[in-house]
Amino acid sequence: VQVEESGGGSVQTGESLTLSCQASGSSATLAVMGWYQQAPGKQRELIASITRRGVTEYSDSVKGRFTITRDNAKTTVTLQMNSLKPDDTGVYYCCAEYLRKYWGQGTQVTVTS
Numbered sequence: 487v488q489v490e491e492s493g494g495g496s497v498q499t500g501e502s503l504t505l506s507c508q509a510s511g512s513s514a515t516l517a518v519m520g521w522y523q524q525a526p527g528k529q530r531e532l533i534a535s536i537t538r539r540g541v542t543e544y545s546d547s548v549k550g551r552f553t554i555t556r557d558n559a560k561t562t563v564t565l566q567m568n569s570l571k572p573d574d575t576g577v578y579y580c581c582a583e584y585l586r587k588y589w590g591q592g593t594q595v596t597v598t599s
Contacts, residue, residue: 487511491580497570502505503595505565507580509588514563519572521554521565524592525576533540534565547573570597 509517517581533545534554542554548562553566563580574597580590 487514487517487582487584487589489582489590491578491590494578494595496596496598499571499579499597499599501570501597502566502568503570503580504528504593505567505580507563507565507590509561509563509580509582511588513584514582515558517588519554519556519563520581520583521599522579522581523565523574523576523595528576530531530579536563562581567595569593571596572597572599 488510490508491505497503516538518535518537520532523533523561524530533548534552536542536554536556538558551569555564570594576595577592578595582588
């Protein structure tokens with residue numbers, strides 16, 4: 487499975503961003519897809535995930551502000567990020583998990599106050 491993110495950038499507090507992830511490969515539609523945040527100086531943390539059936543989970547830090555969706559036909563996953571805060575700053579990685587984890591290269595999100 488190959489994974490590639492797009493989107494990201496620099497915004498101010500309260501603004502929105504959309505991240506997209508394209509997964510390819512024979513097992514892409516079977517994978518659980520997730521978005522991880524790696525804040526400066528911290529470990530990578532799972533913030534949102536979605537199964538191929540559309541079951542979602544969110545970390546407490548983003549619940550109610552971020553929405554993860556999935557298009558199985560296109561094997562794309564989108565993370566809609568609203569009401570962004572400076573604590574949301576970091577590198578965001580898309581991950582496809584099927585028997586093992588497959589990572590994208592990451593995309594930078596910077597939120598300034």
